[in-house]
Amino acid sequence: MEAEGRAPGSPLLAGGEGPGVDSRPAAGAPGTARGPLIAAAEVLALDDEEDDLEVFSKDTSLAEVNSFTPSMPISPSSMINQYKFEDGPELRDLFITVDDPESHITAIETFITYRVVTKTSRGEFDSSEYEVRRRYQDFLWLKSKLEEAHPTLIIPPLPEKFIMKGMVERFSDEFIETRRKALHKFLNRIADHPTLTFNEDFKIFLTAQAWELSSHKKQGPGLLSRMGQTVRAVASSVRGAVKNRPGMFTEINDYMGTFSQKINLLDKIAHRIYKEERDYFNEMKEYGPIHTLWSASEEDLADSLKGIASCIDRCCKATEKRMAGLSENLLPILHEYVLYSEILMGVLKRRDQIQGELDSKVDALANRKTEKDLFSEEIGKLEDKVERANNALKADWDRWKQNMQCDMRSTFTNVAENNLRFYEECLATWESFLASQTVDLHVEEDSEDRP
Amino acid sequence: MESAEPEPSGSRPEEEEEEDEEEDEEEDGALLPPEQPAAAVRMEDCLAKKMEITVSEAEKRTGRNAMNIQETYTAYLIETRAVESQSEGQCAPVESLWRRYSEFELLRNYLSVTYPHIVVPPLPEKRADFVWHKLSADNMDPDFVERRRIGLENFLLRVASHPVLCQDKIFYSFLTQEGGWKEMVNETGFQLKADSRLKALNATFRVKNPDKRFTELKHYSDELQSVISHLLRVRARVADRLYGVYKVHGNYGRVFSEWSAIEKEMGDGLQSAGHHMDVYAASIDDILEEEEHYADQLKEYLFYAEALRAVCRKHELMQYDLEMAAQDLTSKKQQCEELATGTVRTFSLKGMTSKLFGQETPEQREAKIKVLEEQIQEGEEQLKSKNLEGRDFVKSAWADIERFKEQKNHDLKEALISYAVMQISMCKKGIQVWTNAKECFSKM
Numbered sequence: 001m002e003a004e005g006r007a008p009g010s011p012l013l014a015g016g017e018g019p020g021v022d023s024r025p026a027a028g029a030p031g032t033a034r035g036p037l038i039a040a041a042e043v044l045a046l047d048d049e050e051d052d053l054e055v056f057s058k059d060t061s062l063a064e065v066n067s068f069t070p071s072m073p074i075s076p077s078s079m080i081n082q083y084k085f086e087d088g089p090e091l092r093d094l095f096i097t098v099d100d101p102e103s104h105i106t107a108i109e110t111f112i113t114y115r116v117v118t119k120t121s122r123g124e125f126d127s128s129e130y131e132v133r134r135r136y137q138d139f140l141w142l143k144s145k146l147e148e149a150h151p152t153l154i155i156p157p158l159p160e161k162f163i164m165k166g167m168v169e170r171f172s173d174e175f176i177e178t179r180r181k182a183l184h185k186f187l188n189r190i191a192d193h194p195t196l197t198f199n200e201d202f203k204i205f206l207t208a209q210a211w212e213l214s215s216h217k218k219q220g221p222g223l224l225s226r227m228g229q230t231v232r233a234v235a236s237s238v239r240g241a242v243k244n245r246p247g248m249f250t251e252i253n254d255y256m257g258t259f260s261q262k263i264n265l266l267d268k269i270a271h272r273i274y275k276e277e278r279d280y281f282n283e284m285k286e287y288g289p290i291h292t293l294w295s296a297s298e299e300d301l302a303d304s305l306k307g308i309a310s311c312i313d314r315c316c317k318a319t320e321k322r323m324a325g326l327s328e329n330l331l332p333i334l335h336e337y338v339l340y341s342e343i344l345m346g347v348l349k350r351r352d353q354i355q356g357e358l359d360s361k362v363d364a365l366a367n368r369k370t371e372k373d374l375f376s377e378e379i380g381k382l383e384d385k386v387e388r389a390n391n392a393l394k395a396d397w398d399r400w401k402q403n404m405q406c407d408m409r410s411t412f413t414n415v416a417e418n419n420l421r422f423y424e425e426c427l428a429t430w431e432s433f434l435a436s437q438t439v440d441l442h443v444e445e446d447s448e449d450r451p
Numbered sequence: 452m453e454s455a456e457p458e459p460s461g462s463r464p465e466e467e468e469e470e471d472e473e474e475d476e477e478e479d480g481a482l483l484p485p486e487q488p489a490a491a492v493r494m495e496d497c498l499a500k501k502m503e504i505t506v507s508e509a510e511k512r513t514g515r516n517a518m519n520i521q522e523t524y525t526a527y528l529i530e531t532r533a534v535e536s537q538s539e540g541q542c543a544p545v546e547s548l549w550r551r552y553s554e555f556e557l558l559r560n561y562l563s564v565t566y567p568h569i570v571v572p573p574l575p576e577k578r579a580d581f582v583w584h585k586l587s588a589d590n591m592d593p594d595f596v597e598r599r600r601i602g603l604e605n606f607l608l609r610v611a612s613h614p615v616l617c618q619d620k621i622f623y624s625f626l627t628q629e630g631g632w633k634e635m636v637n638e639t640g641f642q643l644k645a646d647s648r649l650k651a652l653n654a655t656f657r658v659k660n661p662d663k664r665f666t667e668l669k670h671y672s673d674e675l676q677s678v679i680s681h682l683l684r685v686r687a688r689v690a691d692r693l694y695g696v697y698k699v700h701g702n703y704g705r706v707f708s709e710w711s712a713i714e715k716e717m718g719d720g721l722q723s724a725g726h727h728m729d730v731y732a733a734s735i736d737d738i739l740e741e742e743e744h745y746a747d748q749l750k751e752y753l754f755y756a757e758a759l760r761a762v763c764r765k766h767e768l769m770q771y772d773l774e775m776a777a778q779d780l781t782s783k784k785q786q787c788e789e790l791a792t793g794t795v796r797t798f799s800l801k802g803m804t805s806k807l808f809g810q811e812t813p814e815q816r817e818a819k820i821k822v823l824e825e826q827i828q829e830g831e832e833q834l835k836s837k838n839l840e841g842r843d844f845v846k847s848a849w850a851d852i853e854r855f856k857e858q859k860n861h862d863l864k865e866a867l868i869s870y871a872v873m874q875i876s877m878c879k880k881g882i883q884v885w886t887n888a889k890e891c892f893s894k895m
Contacts, residue, residue, distance in 0.1 A: 258710070412888075412892040412895070419888075431875060
C-alpha cells in the first residue's frame with residue numbers, strides 16, 4: 001500500500017460532520033447531537049433561541065429544526081461532553097463554527113480566510129456572539145500559544161499546512177473544505193477541553209478583530225526564539241530524563257509507539273479502500289449502459305436487459321454514497337489520530353524535558369554540597385513544576401484515551417453502517433428486479449443441466 | 452425415416468423410443484448432402500433424452516504429435532450411458548472414452564460443413580480470453596481446464612438435443628467409438644465440401660437479391676458479438692476492482708489484531724471485528740468464481756453469434772452462386788441467339804475475332820449452337836436445382852434460426868436472472884458480515 005495524500009474524490013457535503021467530540025449537530029443525524037444545544041437554548045434567553053436555530057439550520061440545512069424535543073437520543077460524543085465536566089451534567093456554553101472560506105488576493109500573496117462564529121453564555125465574554133475572520137496562520141499561532149502555556153496538555157491537531165503528495169491542489173475546493181472541517185474540529189476540541197477552554201489566547205482568537213489580533217500576536221517571544229527553546233529543550237531532555245521517568249509515562253510512551261504505528265497503517269488502509277472503491281465505481285459507470293445498448297437489438301430480452309442496466313446504475317450510485325461516507329468520517333478521523341500520535345509523542349518529550357530540568361539540578365546539587373539552600377528552593381520549585389506537569393498530562397491522557405475510544409467506536413460503527421446501507425440498497429434493487437422477472441418463471445433454477 | 456417438421460421450441464425433450472437408424476446406413480457414411488436438409492426429429496426423440504452424456508474428467512497427457520514432436524495436452528473423459536425408459540432397478544453400464552480438444556474441433560468442423568443451414572453450437576474458447584488479473588491466461592491452468600471441461604460437456608449436450616444434429620452418425624461415433632474415429636470423419640470427405648469462401652469473412656459478394664431476413668440477421672449477429680464482447684471486457688474489469696475492494700479489507704484484520712494487543716477495553720471488539728473483516732475479504736473468491744460461470748454463459752452466445760453469421764454467409768454465397776449461374780445462363784442464351792440469327796447484339800471477343808479472321812463455316816456455327824444449347828439445357832437444370840436448393844436452404848435454415856432464437860432468449864433470460872440471484876447472495880453476505888462487524892465495533 002502506498003502512502004497517499006488525503007484526496008477524497010467525491011464532493012463533500014457542505015456542513016456535514018463526522019461523529020466525534022463535536023458540538024455541531026451532524027448533517028446526517030438530525031436529532032442526535034442536539035441534546036446539549038437544546039438545553040443550552042433553554043439556558044439562554046428565549047429571544048436568543050431563534051438566532052441559535054438560524055445559525056445551525058443554515059449549516060445543517062434541516063427544515064425540521066423547530067421540531068426538536070428535549071428527550072432526543074443523545075450521541076456518545078455529547079455524552080462525553082457531559083462526562084468531562086465533573087460538576088454534574090454541566091452543559092456546553094461555548095459554540096463555535098468555522099465556515100465560509102473566502103479568497104483574499106493581495107499583491108504579495110493569496111490566502112483564504114474562514115469565518116469563525118462564536119456563541120457563548122459565559123460571563124468572561126463581553127458579548128454573547130462573535131464573528132471574526134481568521135486565516136490558517138492565525139490557527140497556527142493559537143496552537144503554539146496553547147502549547148507554550150500548557151506544555152504537557154494534549155493540544156488538538158491542526159490540519160497540515162500543505163499536502164505535497166496528494167492530488168489535491170493547494171486551493172482546490174476539496175482541499176479548502178477538508179481544511180475547514182478540520183479547523184472547525186480543532187476549535188471545538190479546544191472548547192471541550194476542561195483547561196484549554198479557558199485559555200486567554202483562545203478567547204482572544206475567538207473574539208478579537210483582525211487588527212486587535214495582530215497587535216496581540218506581536219507581544220511575547222517570537223516564534224523563532226520559541227522554536228530555539230524547544231530544540232534545546234529536546235536536546236537536553238534526551239539525557240537522563242528517560243531513566244527517571246515514572247513507570248506510567250514509560251507505559252504511555254510504549255503504548256503510543258505501537259498506537260502510532262497502527263493508526264498510520266489504518267490511515268493507509270482506509271485510503272487504499274477509498275481508492276479501490278473509486279476505481280470500482282468508475283468501471284461500474286460503464287457497465288450498466290452496455291446492457292441498455294444491448295437491449296436495443298433485442299426484443300424478448302429487452303426488458304430484462306434494461307432492468308439489469310438500471311439495477312447496476314443504482315448500485316453505482318450506492319457505491320458513490322459509500323465512498324462519500326468514507327471520506328466524510330473515517331478518513332478525517334484516522335488522519336486526526338495520526339496527527340494526534342505525533343502530538344502525544346511531543347507532549348511526552350516535553351514532560352521528559354521538564355523532568356530533565358529537575359534532574360540536572362538535582363545532579364548538580366549532589367556535586368556541590370555548599371549552596372544547598374539556594375538550590376533546594378529552586379529544586380522545590382522544579383519539583384512542583386514536574387508534579388503539576390505530570391498530573392496535567394495524566395489527567396489529559398485519561399481524557400484523551402476516553403475520547404479516542406469513543407471516536408474509534410463511533411467512526412468504525414459508522415463505517416459498518418455505511419456498508420450496511422450500501423448492501424441493503426443494492427439488495428432491494430436486485431430483489432425487485434428478480435421479482436419482476438420471475439412472474440411466470442420458477443424462482444428456483446432448474447436442477448437439470450442446460451440443454 | 453419419419454421427417455417430422457422441426458419444432459422451433461426450446462422446451463426440454465421428453466423421453467421417447469429410439470428412431471430408425473437404418474435410413475442413415477444407406478447413405479454414404481452418414482453424410483447427408485447439404486442440398487437435402489436433414490429431417491429434424493422431435494425434441495422427444497433427441498439423443499440427449501436417450502443417453503446420459505458427461506465430460507467427467509480432464510487429464511494432462513504428453514505424447515508425440517503428427518510431426519513427432521513431444522507435446523503436452525489435456526484429454527477429456529466422455530462418459531455415456533443409455534437411459535432406460537423403464538428402469539428395472541439396473542442401470543446400463545457406463546461407457547467412456549478420451550478425447551482431446553482438437554478432436555472436438557474436428558467434430559464441429561464436420562458438423563458445420565455437413566449442416567450449413569444449422570446454427571451449430573460453439574465450442575468453449577480455445578484460449579482464455581477476457582481474463583482479469585486473478586484468472587490465468589494459461590491453458591494448463593486447472594481452473595481454465597475445469598471451465599473448459601464444463602463447456603465441452605455443454606457442447607455435447609447441445610448437439611445431442613438438437614433435432615437434426617443429434618441424428619448424425621459421426622457425432623454418435625464420437626461419443627462411443629474410441630479408435631478410428633478420425634479416419635471415419637476424414638473418409639466422409641467433408642473437407643472437400645467445405646466452402647473456403649466461408650472462411651473469408653471479410654470478402655464481400657455483391658448479392659442482388661438476398662433474403663432480407665438473413666441480411667438483418669447477419670447485422671444482428673454482428674451487433675450481438677460486439678455488445679457481448681464489450682460487456683465481457685467491462686465485467687472482467689469490474690471483477691478486478693471488486694476483488695481489490697474486498698481484499699484490502701483483509702488488512703484491517705491484521706492491524707486490528709495487532710492494535711488490540713495494546714488495548715484493554717477496546718481489545719475484544721477490535722479483535723473480533725478484525726476476524727469479520729477477514730471473512731469479508733475471503734468471501735470475494737467464491738463470489739467471483741460463480742460469476743465466471745455467468746461469463747461463460749454469455750461467452751457461449753458470443754460464439755453462437757459466429758455460428759449464426761456462418762449460416763447467413765452460406766445463404767449469401769448460395770444466392771451469389773445462383774445469381775452468377777443465372778447470369779451465365781442468360782449470356783449463353785444470348786450468344787446462342789446471336790449465332791442463330793447472325794446478329795451481334797453484344798460485343799464478344801469471339802465475334803470480333805471471327806470478324807477479323809473470317810467468318811466461320813455454317814457447320815462450325817451449327818456445332819457451336821449445339822454445344823451452347825446443351826450447355827443451356829444443363830444450365831437451366833442446374834439453375835432449377837440451385838433455386839430449389841436455395842429455397843430449401845432458406846426454409847430449413849430459417850426454421851433452425853427460429854429454434855435458436857427461442858433457445859437464446861430462454862437461456863439468456865435465465866442467465867440474467869441467475870446474475871441477479873448472485874448479486875442478491877453477495878449483498879446478503881455483505882449484510883451479514885457488516886452486521887457482525889458493527890456489533891463488534893459498538894462494543895469497543
